[in-house]
Amino acid sequence: MSKNDLSKKLKSKVAGFKFNFAACLFKMKRRSGLLPILIVALIFFILNAYVLSGIKVVIHQEWLAPAFWVFIVGITVALVLAITKMRKGINQFFTIVTHAFLIMLAAETVFAIFLFIGDLYRVASSITTNFQPQGYHMDERSYYWVDVALMMFGLTVLLFAFGIRNGKYAYRVIKHTLYFDDLPQSFDGFTLTQISDIHAGSFTKPKEVQKGIDLINAQKSDLFVFTGDLVNNAASEIVPYIPLFSQIKVPFGQFSVLGNHDYGDYIKWPTEADKIKNLNQLKAYHQELGFKLLLDEHVVLEKNGEKIILAGIENWGVGFGERGDLNRALQHTAVNDFKILLSHDPSHWDAQVKNHPSKIQLSLAGHTHGMQFGIEAFGIKWSPVKYRYKHWAGIKTENNRYLNVNRGFGFLGFSGRIGIWPEITVIELKRK
Structure with missing residues (x-):
């Protein structure tokens, strides 16, 4: 193989390496851009799954889970559509959807916090209590904490309703x-x-x-x-x-x-x-x-x-x-x-x-x-x-x-x- 042929072959390999390296970087950038979205989506899914587990304590219906997830997916899709059209200006659809999503997210977060407090109390009690009454199952949630969480959910919704109706001109x-x-x-x-x-x-x-x-x-x-x-x-x-x-x-x-x-x-x-x-x-x-x-x-x-x-x-x-x-x-x-x-x-x-x-x-x-x-x-x-x-x-x-x-x-x-x-x-x- 001549020196010219060897030089061309080396240049070809270097160019190929550069192309593959650039392609890898591009893929990494795309993946890194998707990563925050995937993390947020995962947190959102976990939050809603946890909230659903609490609601199931007081509502024992087969239709609950499908209806819950249909609502969550529906309002999330509506939010994405509203955001994609925002470049044309803020319209009534955007306002309604974003407010509904924000209120739901805030109320769910408050619900989850109080439900989690109840779960921590339940776990702590299971560790510190040596004797449990016959037929008592410590893995069952207390209606008390679920009721408290539901009450705080409702108060959060009312608070946001007040902020929308009265707060903006106060x-x-x-x-x-x-x-x-x-x-x-x-x-x-x-x-x-x-x-x-x-x-x-x-x-x-x-x-x-x-x-x-x-x-x-x-x-x-x-x-x-x-x-x-x-x-x-x-x-x-x-x-x-x-x-x-x-x-x-x-x-x-x-x-x-x-x-x-x-x-x-x-x-x-x-x-x-x-x-x-x-x-x-x-x-x-x-x-x-x-x-x-x-x-x-x-x-x-x-x-x-x-x-x-x-x-x-x-x-x-x-x-x-x-x-x-x-x-x-x-x-x-x-x-x-x-x-x-x-x-x-x-x-x-x-x-x-x-x-x-x-x-x-x-x-x-x-x-x-x-x-x-x-x-x-x-x-x-x-x-x-x-x-x-x-x-x-x-x-x-x-x-x-x-x-x-x-x-x-x-x-x-x-x-x-x-x-x-x-x-x-x-x-x-x-x-x-």
């Missing part, structure tokens, strides 16, 4: 007084009202929204700011509510920024030009609302010859688009100027703001909604969103700088709120 005014060494004397006692995440496309009751507007105006603040997500997807969603939100008027003006939903990234547009047109229309609607939209820029607020800087950037969030340019927004400001920053996503504060060379004394964000579900009572502050965001609601201070995360004025996805109520924030600036 506006709360939350007040904070913040102290600063470098606040200009003229702004001592200056107040601002912040709302965030209006999500106008989710509203169905303008009269209830009006109650929130009235609460905002009742605060009689010096400044009003809105920290993004005016709509869910399309600019047209805000049109019916322009007469309501345009009622907000304060002495130092109304200012706003964009949130991740305002860019129309979550639905499919006929063309890119349509998407751009929608964003431009949304910006025009901010003006109709009487909101000065800050796009990587700042304004100077003056009082008695002293000033503070109000800056606002386009959405910047880890995993949600890093569009904003903080340095551009702060151009022509001094390092030690007193600054308030509007930035929709609180992850921006950790990434760029809290250690920025130009001191930003107060940042205002939203975005998290507090996941619209959680507990804030009796010294407990918890929501599932804490596993995604280190700071998801209220005031945080670090490096002698403050961040406030508003829990949101509106709602999205889940058409309700439980324990995390829609928020109107009022902040008073005080000089130390």
Whole structure:
């Protein structure tokens, strides 16, 4: 065999190896993508099988198991269909199916927790009890714990029903007084009202929204700011509510920024030009609302010859688009100027703001909604969103700088709120 033939043969084998290796990698990627889905599906199956085993204690019918699984499979298939069509926008089918699935899943989880407590008690009793009465079988479940689990299942459903019917418009005014060494004397006692995440496309009751507007105006603040997500997807969603939100008027003006939903990234547009047109229309609607939209820029607020800087950037969030340019927004400001920053996503504060060379004394964000579900009572502050965001609601201070995360004025996805109520924030600036 000649050197040329040997060289060609080696090249052929190397090319074949590279192709096979690439094919293996591709298969591994596909498998790794399927793995989380398979794990979730397995957990979901185990949860439902466990719940069914508990229901069988009180319902002794042959039809129970087939009917149960037909229902579970049916609602799961409906959920998948609803999600696949979501790119066209949130419709009534999506809302009904997702809410039904969410309520079912939450109630089943609560049922399973109490059933498991009963099972643990049963196992512990079987270990510690030396004598069992004749005819007693410790492997049989107690009706007591199944009844408790069923009661908690029903309470969970009622809780979600309350959140859907009443929670989403149960506006709360939350007040904070913040102290600063470098606040200009003229702004001592200056107040601002912040709302965030209006999500106008989710509203169905303008009269209830009006109650929130009235609460905002009742605060009689010096400044009003809105920290993004005016709509869910399309600019047209805000049109019916322009007469309501345009009622907000304060002495130092109304200012706003964009949130991740305002860019129309979550639905499919006929063309890119349509998407751009929608964003431009949304910006025009901010003006109709009487909101000065800050796009990587700042304004100077003056009082008695002293000033503070109000800056606002386009959405910047880890995993949600890093569009904003903080340095551009702060151009022509001094390092030690007193600054308030509007930035929709609180992850921006950790990434760029809290250690920025130009001191930003107060940042205002939203975005998290507090996941619209959680507990804030009796010294407990918890929501599932804490596993995604280190700071998801209220005031945080670090490096002698403050961040406030508003829990949101509106709602999205889940058409309700439980324990995390829609928020109107009022902040008073005080000089130390």
